[in-house]
Amino acid sequence: MDDFRPRFLAFKNRSGVSFTSVGKALKLSATSVKAWADGEPGEVTVGEPYEMVAAKIGPWLETELAKERIQTRLASIPECVPTPVLKKFHAGFAVAKALGKIFVGTGCPGSGKTTAARAAVQGRHDCWYLMIEPATGHLRECLSAIATVLRCNMGNATTYEISRAIIERLSGTGGLLILDEAQHLGFASLEQIRVISEKSQIGVALIGNSVIYSQMGGGQRSSGFDQLRSRIVKRIELPAMTIDDIQPVVAAFGVRGESELAILARIARNDGALRDVVNVLQTILIEYDDGEISVERIVETWHEFSGELLRPQRPADRTPKPEVARIGRAG
DSSP states (O other): OOTTHHHHHHHHHHHOOOHHHHHHHHTOOHHHHHHHHHTOGGGSOTTOOHHHHHHHHHHHHHHHHHHHHHHHHHHTSOSOOOOHHHHHHHHHHHHHHHHTOEEEEEOOTTSSHHHHHHHHHTTOSSEEEEEOOGGGOSHHHHHHHHHHHTTOOOTTOOHHHHHHHHHHHHTTSOOEEEEETGGGOOHHHHHHHHHHHHHHTOEEEEEESTHHHHHHHSSTTGGGGHHHHHTEEEEEEOOSOOHHHHHHHHHHTTOOOHHHHHHHHHHHTSTTHHHHHHHHHHHHHHHOTTOOOOHHHHHHHHHHHHSOOOOOOOOOOOOOOOOOOOOOOOO
16 A cells, blocks of 8 residues: 555655645645655544555655656757747847837737747846736726836826836836737727837837737728837738748657658648647647657647647659650641
8 A cells, every 4th residue: 555655755855845735735634644654654643544644645646746757758848949930029129129119020829929028038127028918908907017017016006107107117228018919908008108118218019919000000090000100110920830930849849750840830820820739749748658749649639639630641742754755746
């Protein structure tokens, strides 16, 4: 019954988990968990028999070891891969930051926009990232969210006071404010963000889907966006994903075969783009102990995920065709 005690103790030492946290997860006292680990049946808490403690710890340990194996497999995959999308967006961020103007980057969901944005602010004291939500699209909520990111404690301040505090905080930084999912921003929010950019002389990046820019270019309110459009210094609209776009990502997973790359490129042409590709590859690494990523496993995993059955394309027949003699009329 207790043959897994050494594995439990080894896991405890590796992970740093405490007897208290194990007991809390299993609704046992820390005393009983420690007594079982020490092999002291007489030290368990009253009402928690030694055998019951062991019976609870066993399944818990197997679950935790499985999680550990998964984390170990995924640990070799870098969190951020320098894809063409990342490089394009970072170039846009740099221009907006240097000139104190606005960069607009749009593309389908899962194309790597958010990854590029988060990588741009990592370790930087002059770059800030905020994901806009439907709940923060209106002016006051938007400004409150920005103030929170900038660590401006505004309490019950008015909308104007929040905006003024943001401008004071950003002025002189020469920084960059990246607003992800910016399609949720209302007209007043976009206009106030423009004012903040102008007064504080910082760059702003608006990234999300194509709605961001399309609402500035047409419709009844398009003329109201004239000042905002005039401050856009660079705009990138991502096309559909290609093999070149996904190659750095799949290479990080150890995928080198042309057949595997080709079928992953077909997955990337869907709305989920790179995100779907990463989800498929991570699932394969988790579900298969050998970690092999094959065409068959990609097809099966994608079918389970999306319901779409991809059929591997046969390589083109490169066998030379025999020449056929052409018979024509004598001229």
